[in-house]
Amino acid sequence: MEFLQIHYFLKDDFHSMDAYLKNRAEFEVLRIFKEVTEILELDGELLFESIAIGEGGIKAYYKLLKKKKVKRSVKNALIFLGGILSAIITEVVVNEITTDGEYEKMKKEEVRLHIEKLKKDLESDDKTTKEQTLIIENLSIYIGETNKVKLFKSNFYSNLLKEDKIEKVSTQRLDENLEPITKENIVPREHFDKFIIDTIEIEPEYKESEIIEIVAPVLKKGNMKWKGIFNGKPINFYMRDAEFRTSVINKEISFSNGTNIIADIEMEQTMDNDGEIQIGTISVYNVTDVFEDSKRIETKRKQRNRELENQTKMDFNPE
Structure with a gap:
């Protein structure tokens, strides 16, 4: 059993601070604790208990102990958890949160694989103290790269900045x-500002030539949303293909139960207060095909694109 101490240093020998800001800051600390224990697969195996604050500014102590009902042997990740949490809160500088399609997915997978490898290395019994220290440092860096931890830590330091009395903050591992x-x-x-995210840029996810089932098209002029099904889930979306929309209004294209289209789809993304990515406005562009029962109808756009492609081939292959 050990403790993690968070020390809020206050100026002019103050020993009190705004209770609302303190509670908000500690709420973010607990969210960091929860996220880190889930990543390390310690969720459900230990307890965080807060005990009375000390003197010298404000000191909060968090007791890290294994749950009595857990009979499994203690993981090294649990033994070193205090050091990992301490480093994540005060040493790992926050970078901007960005999500830009495939690159972000690859980066997220890369971080996950690094964390999995470091977790296995930490559980190895043949590591020296120096090697364990290096593993903990690297593990802290990679866990600190996850979006949720970045967001919660940014919120923590943002709340501390609102309290004028706070001069500095520290973390430290303590024994029983x-x-x-x-x-x-x-x-x-x-x-503090090195740990704060000023803006959260979540780039839209854009997919080309996707199949969308049309449930309720809009058959008159206006900026109303269509209803459809994409990847088995119901969606409401804006039809941004003006030419296709005009063809629908002019009744050149009809819809029946189970009509599908092939088009590009763009999904705006936002991050909620829990660090989860949520889908925002959905827009559909470049409709190329419509499937009515067993019939496949090419749109004017696709016919025009094919003619242009054929013309380009002819220009490059003169007789």
């Missing part, structure tokens, strides 16, 4: 007697 195990990791107030 509240004696230091490690040095204090200190972040001065002027460095």
Whole structure:
């Protein structure tokens, strides 16, 4: 059993701070704890208990202990959890959160694979103390790269900046007697902004030539949403292909139960307060085909594109 201490240093010998801001900040700390334990597969195996604050500014102590009902042997990840949490909160600088399609998916998978490898390395019994320290440092960096941890840590430091009394904050591992195990990791107030995300840029996800089942088309002029099914899920979307929309209004294209189209689809994305990516406005562009029962109808756009492609081939293959 050990403790993680978070020390809020206050100026002019103050020993109190805004209770609302303190609770908001500690809420984000607990969200970081929860996310990290889930990543390390320790969720359900340990307890976080908060005990009375100390003197010297404000000190919050979090007791890290294994649940009594858990009979499995203690993982090294649990033994070193205090050090991992301490490093994530005060040492890993936050980068901007961006999501840009395939690159972000590859990056996320790369981070996941690194974390899985480091978790296995940490559980190995043949590692030296120096090697374990390096593993913990790298594990902290990669976990700190996950979007949820970035967001929760950004919220933590944003709340601290709102309290003028706070001069710096630190984390430190303590033993069961509240004696230091490690040095204090200190972040001065002027460095808080290094951990804060100013803007969250979530780029839209754009997919080409996707099949969308039309449930309820809009048959008159206006900016109303169509209803459809995409990847087995119901969606409401804007039809942004003006030419196709005009063909529908002019009754050149009809719809029946089970009509599908092939088109490009763009899904705007937002991040909620829990760090989860949510789908926002959905738009459909470049409709190329319509399937009515067993018939496949090419749109004017596709016919025009094919003629242009054929003309280009002729220009490059003169007799």
